[in-house]
Each structure stands twice: as C-alpha cells, then as structure tokens.
Amino acid sequence: MMVTGKALMILVAVFIICTGGGLVISPAAAEEVPLVPAVNVFGDSTMDVGNNKFLGNFTPSFPYGVDLPLGIEPRFSNGYNMADSISKLLGFNMSPPAYLSLTPETSVEILKGLGGVNYASGGSGILDITGNASLPLSKQVEYFADTKANMTEESGGNSTEIDALLSRSLFLISDGGNDMFEFVLKGRPIIEFESFHRDLLSNYTKYVQTLYGLGARRFGLIDVPPVGCVPMMRAIFFRSFGLDGCLFPASDLARGFNKKLSIEMAELAASLPGKRYSVGSSYKLVTSYTAHPEAAGFDDVKSACCGSGMFGMETSCVPDVTTCPNHDDHLFWDAVHCTQATSNKGAKAIYDAPLEDGFAAPNNFKQLLLDDQPTSVSR
Numbered sequence: 001m002m003v004t005g006k007a008l009m010i011l012v013a014v015f016i017i018c019t020g021g022g023l024v025i026s027p028a029a030a031e032e033v034p035l036v037p038a039v040n041v042f043g044d045s046t047m048d049v050g051n052n053k054f055l056g057n058f059t060p061s062f063p064y065g066v067d068l069p070l071g072i073e074p075r076f077s078n079g080y081n082m083a084d085s086i087s088k089l090l091g092f093n094m095s096p097p098a099y100l101s102l103t104p105e106t107s108v109e110i111l112k113g114l115g116g117v118n119y120a121s122g123g124s125g126i127l128d129i130t131g132n133a134s135l136p137l138s139k140q141v142e143y144f145a146d147t148k149a150n151m152t153e154e155s156g157g158n159s160t161e162i163d164a165l166l167s168r169s170l171f172l173i174s175d176g177g178n179d180m181f182e183f184v185l186k187g188r189p190i191i192e193f194e195s196f197h198r199d200l201l202s203n204y205t206k207y208v209q210t211l212y213g214l215g216a217r218r219f220g221l222i223d224v225p226p227v228g229c230v231p232m233m234r235a236i237f238f239r240s241f242g243l244d245g246c247l248f249p250a251s252d253l254a255r256g257f258n259k260k261l262s263i264e265m266a267e268l269a270a271s272l273p274g275k276r277y278s279v280g281s282s283y284k285l286v287t288s289y290t291a292h293p294e295a296a297g298f299d300d301v302k303s304a305c306c307g308s309g310m311f312g313m314e315t316s317c318v319p320d321v322t323t324c325p326n327h328d329d330h331l332f333w334d335a336v337h338c339t340q341a342t343s344n345k346g347a348k349a350i351y352d353a354p355l356e357d358g359f360a361a362p363n364n365f366k367q368l369l370l371d372d373q374p375t376s377v378s379r
C-alpha cells in the first residue's frame with residue numbers, strides 16, 4: 001500500500017486507481033500539504049527513478065517495474081523504491097523526477113525551490129571509481145550545484161528565498177552498497193577495511209559539507225544494509241562453504257562503515273550551525289526482517305523473487321524467468337535489491353517508528369522534519 005493514513009485524511013476528493021497491487025493517488029484529485037517544500041535525492045539503485053536510462057547504463061526493464069502503473073519508469077525493484085515511499089510519506093503525490101529527464105517545462109516549479117529533484121543513479125557509489133559509467137555521488141552533487149545556480153538566477157540573483165526553502169527541504173542520501181559489493185567481489189582483504197572506510201567517509205563528509213554550503217540543512221541519510229545477506233552473497237557463501245547464511249565479513253564491512261557514519265554525522269552537526277540529520281538504518285531493517293520474517297509479513301527473506309533455483313540465483317532477473325507468486329512476501333526482488341513491500345515497510349519504520357526500535361537515530365525522519373518547523377504543520 002502506497003497511501004499513508006495522513007495522506008488519506010487530507011485528500012479532498014479521494015480517487016484511487018488500483019494497479020498491479022499498488023495504490024496510486026491521481027495527482028489531479030489530491031490536495032495535499034507536503035511536510036517539506038522539496039526532497040532532493042542522491043544515491044544508488046535504491047533511489048534511482050530513471051537517471052540511468054539517459055546514460056544507457058544499468059537500466060532496469062521488464063520484469064523490473066512489473067507492479068508499477070503503466071508509464072512509470074521501472075525502478076530496480078518490482079515496484080516503487082525507497083525514494084518513492086519516503087516522498088509519499090511526506091505528503092507528495094510522487095517521487096521527485098530524475099534529473100536527466102528534466103525539461104524547461106518540468107523544471108518551472110523545481111527552480112522555485114518546490115518538489116525537488118532525484119539525482120540518484122543505479123550502480124554508483126560514494127567513490128568515483130565505483131560503478132563504471134554511473135553518476136557517482138560527486139557528479140550528483142555537482143548537478144545539484146547547477147540546479148541551485150539556476151534557481152538563484154531564476155529568482156533574479158538573490159538566493160534569500162531559495163535558501164529559506166532549501167533549509168527546510170529534505171536531502172535524502174542512500175549510498176555505499178555498491179562500494180562494498182565491489183570491495184568484496186574484488187576479494188580485497190579484511191586488513192583494508194579501515195582504510196576503505198576512511199576513503200568512503202572522507203568523500204561522504206565532503207559531499208554533505210558541499211550540500212550544506214549550497215543551503216542544505218536537513219539530511220535524511222540511509223545507511224548500508226548487511227550486504228552479506230543479499231541473495232547474491234548468500235549464494236557465494238553457500239558455494240564456498242556449503243553453509244546457509246550471510247557472508248558475514250561483507251556485512252561486517254557495512255556495519256563498521258555505518259557505525260563511523262553515525263559518529264561522523266554527529267560531529268559534523270556539531271560544527272555546522274543548523275545542520276540536522278537522521279540516519280535511517282537499512283542495516284537494522286534487513287537484519288530485523290531476516291531474524292523475524294513472519295512479524296514483518298515475509299515468507300522468504302533469503303532468495304530473490306525474480307530468479308530461479310537456489311536463492312533465486314541460478315538465473316538472473318530477465319524477461320522469461322519465473323517470479324515468485326506473491327511479490328510482497330519476499331524481502332528481495334533480485335540478487336541485491338529489495339521488493340516494493342520491503343521499501344514501503346522500511347520507509348515507514350525510518351519515518352516514524354519509535355526510536356527504541358533502532359530504525360533511525362538520533363531522530364526518526366518525522367521528528368527531523370517536524371521539529372522547529374517554522375510554519376504550522378499539524379502533527
């Protein structure tokens with residue numbers, strides 16, 4: 001379900017189209033007040049809503065997007081992704097558009113600081129060397145700088161109002177998984193974990209600072225999942241050791257990074273006035289769904305829904321492959337990506353689950369965006 005309780009309540013005329021198991025609100029029929037002026041999205045395939053199509057690189061096609069309404073660009077999933085789920089929780093009818101898809105017509109509101117843009121690119125990473133020919137985080141941040149320059153120009157060279165809108169907007173970043181996959185698949189040794197984390201964090205921090213310099217104040221970051229537990233890594237672990245489990249050193253690599261990311265962000269918040277942040281934990285989501293599948297409503301938390309054989313890894317997710325009958329009962333859609341059901345549940349937990357559940361810290365996203373809200377937004 002893509003419709004939140006809050007969104008439903010403020011619908012003036014409820015007009016719901018049921019498509020492929022997902023619910024979509026017709027933009028024309030909804031009158032919503034989003035919690036923030038805009039969402040600007042950065043990262044990898046967990047967030048990509050179509051940029052890669054313009055790069056001719058790692059573009060998802062059928063059966064990717066099989067549960068999306070016609071005309072919506074396939075995500076790296078059966079349906080919507082985390083960028084979509086979070087945008088809808090914030091009261092937007094849809095996720096912000098892919099940067100490379102923008103035209104002068106579709107940019108009008110964006111250049112007024114409203115709605116936001118999605119710069120994410122599947123396959124990319126925090127490091128420029130990750131994901132050959134995708135848009136690395138550095139390039140995504142450059143594109144945001146270009147957008148900001150156009151916004152300022154559009155408002156006659158005075159950025160005061162744009163900066164006010166940006167300071168209230170959400171800057172959503174989900175990246176790092178691909179860096180880790182490459183590290184693991186290249187067979188780099190555990191002794192290099194520390195220096196790898198240093199490279200990742202120094203680059204990540206630099207991009208957060210650059211965004212801050214361009215007016216970003218509210219950062220919603222998503223950490224790296226336990227990459228050793230995705231079907232691809234489970235299959236590698238099984239082939240190498242005959243064991244059914246997560247390739248634990250890979251998950252350790254992610255956990256170590258996540259821990260340092262939290263520390264780094266707390267330090268940065270202390271040194272950059274007005275910077276506020278929340279780290280949503282993809283790591284915690286996947287580990288908790290894996291430990292208690294039935295509580296989360298999953299039947300299968302180990303194999304790809306789209307694929308066949310052990311862990312769904314004997315064939316890849318291609319047009320003539322069999323998919324599991326109920327897409328929503330699988331945590332994973334393919335070798336590395338989550339289903340829409342996982343993104344929806346995960347986004348909801350990061351957005352407003354109680355802090356003691358551990359899905360977000362030091363605030364959940366709702367607290368991040370509601371506290372010190374200058375305008376009257378009802379709780």
Ligand SMILES: *[C@@H]1O[C@H](CO)[C@@H](O)[C@H](O)[C@H]1NC(C)=O
Pocket residue numbers: 132133
């Ligand atoms: C990167 O991509 C280019 C063209 O897309 C290809 O020629 C090159 O071999 C790739 N490099 C690596 C390291 O995969």
Ligand SMILES: *[C@@H]1O[C@H](CO)[C@@H](O)[C@H](O)[C@H]1NC(C)=O
Pocket residue numbers: 102107111146147150
């Ligand atoms: C910004 O302006 C430049 C030059 O006019 C244009 O090429 C570019 O597409 C614009 N970008 C956005 C996001 O509006």
Ligand SMILES: *[C@@H]1O[C@H](CO)[C@@H](O)[C@H](O)[C@H]1NC(C)=O
Pocket residue numbers: 158159160161
């Ligand atoms: C920019 O705009 C703001 C309000 O829109 C105004 O208060 C400020 O004086 C302007 N700055 C300049 C340099 O014109």
Ligand SMILES: *[C@@H]1O[C@H](CO)[C@@H](O)[C@H](O)[C@H]1NC(C)=O
Pocket residue numbers: 127128129198199200202203206
């Ligand atoms: C970023 O990562 C590269 C390795 O890809 C590293 O050489 C560099 O020191 C890192 N830090 C910064 C701030 O660029």
